[in-house]
Amino acid sequence: MVPQAGQHSGSRGQLRSNKVPEVTVYFWIIKVLCTTVGETAADLLNEKAGLGLTGVSVLMSALLGVVLVVQFRSSAYRPGVYWSAVALISVVGTLISDNLTDNMGVPLEASTTVFAIVLAVVFAVWHRRERTLSIHHIDTTSRESFYWLAVLFTFALGTAAGDLVSERIDLGYWLSAVLFAMAIAAVAIAHFALDLDAVLSFWIAYILTRPLGASIGDYLSQPTSNGGLDLGAVVTSALFLAVILGLVTYLSVTRRDVAEPEHPSGYAA
Template identity: 65%
Template sequence: MTDIDISETTSAADVPWQGGRSRASAMMSKVPEVTAYFWGIKVLCTTVGETAADYLNTNLNFGLTNTSYVMSALLLLVLVVQFRVRRYVPVIYWLAVVLISVVGTLVSDNLTDNLNVPLTTTTPVFAVALAITFAAWYLVEGTLSIHSVRTTRREFFYWLTILFTFALGTSAGDLVAERMNVGYLLSVALFAGVIALIAGAHYLLRLNAVLAFWLAYIVTRPLGASVGDYLSSDRSEGGLGLGTTGTSALFLTAILGLVVYLSITGRDREQPLTP
């Protein structure tokens, strides 16, 4: 699902960007273009969200509560910066995604580990919360297109949606891999297959582009989490035994390299119309 246009054509600001791009859509967006780079970094961020949370909680002995406080504070700080900038800045945007991935993981883990809420409960609860957020966003703004994220209110809806997709993805991934005993490697194959089906439905069956985007976005979270668990878990648990330290370092390095590349080349940014 590369270069997918998730715009709606119900308003001038949401006219598709290929072909007859409107002047309204040439305004600076606060999010990147949806390319292969977008999906690649997104999966890397979801993996880091899983392994970094485990690393801070267990390896550094922060504990789940302290880790949640620290990472939530960092996320709020970065989001303040993200809201204040007037355009998409790769370093700031993707740092926010990494942190919100960690926080989304911690929200789910706090409910299951500290409050003993079962995954069979947290998964549908987060699904309902996400659905309510989508409904409120659409009722207020008339679109769920990320190409329309050019105002503070739309950006608020966007990041709230992202948070719930990560929390939902964490619970759903743990439910499948651990509670249902599917295993990490089979979970990777399962979620990758679901994403392939969504892409096929979009390109071959003309599934609504906005719906296809958000479905794929949600499923990349448990996909990345399953990849992270598979790489970091001990071989006795069905993993490769790289540990949370090695896995987090590997994926953070990959994210940094891609973000630096995109910052230099601008391959994931809107190109404004020439007057």
């Protein structure tokens, strides 16, 4: 489907710049780093804040809400705001899964299945309404809403599925990271060599980066007795946040992840 010029305005929001970055190597590096921070920060806050899992979840959800308001009100992609939202949504997605498992006793098999179904429903409704799942045209309030909802549930699904795999297979943090990295590499090969659909490839890889980042974070932060390097959650979180800040600053200056504006008639299904 290729809408005519001006067709994409009205009730779905005014036509504007794409609100998300181009998918480059920087995108995937920062995504994994944000995922790692999401894992270590969630653990750190749960252990040190004294608010309990529920209290931390409420606090982080409120912070995420504030950042998303700023993101939605922005007229174009702003690296600092966008990646702040991703980092916070990584923490919140992790906490959603942890609350179901630890506070409500929901088996990981059940939560993984439910999150997969909810994510599938989000994609189905998104496609039915917009006729595309392309992340190259997140340029209306409607599309941006579906985008962030999908991102939230990819983090929740990735958390539950990653915990399920690690508990069932018990490979340890380092081997788990290698396993998920190989799975992402397989998706990349399927896309570039076997023409696997670009949208499907993107979202599968997006989900898999969550357990990959969590495995890396646990490997660095957990005690040596548990198979980690014992850097601690504080050091690991600070280290990765520093790298994220450096990369986001670089992208803000160079705009290496900003696509050239398209004419409205260039929209593809």
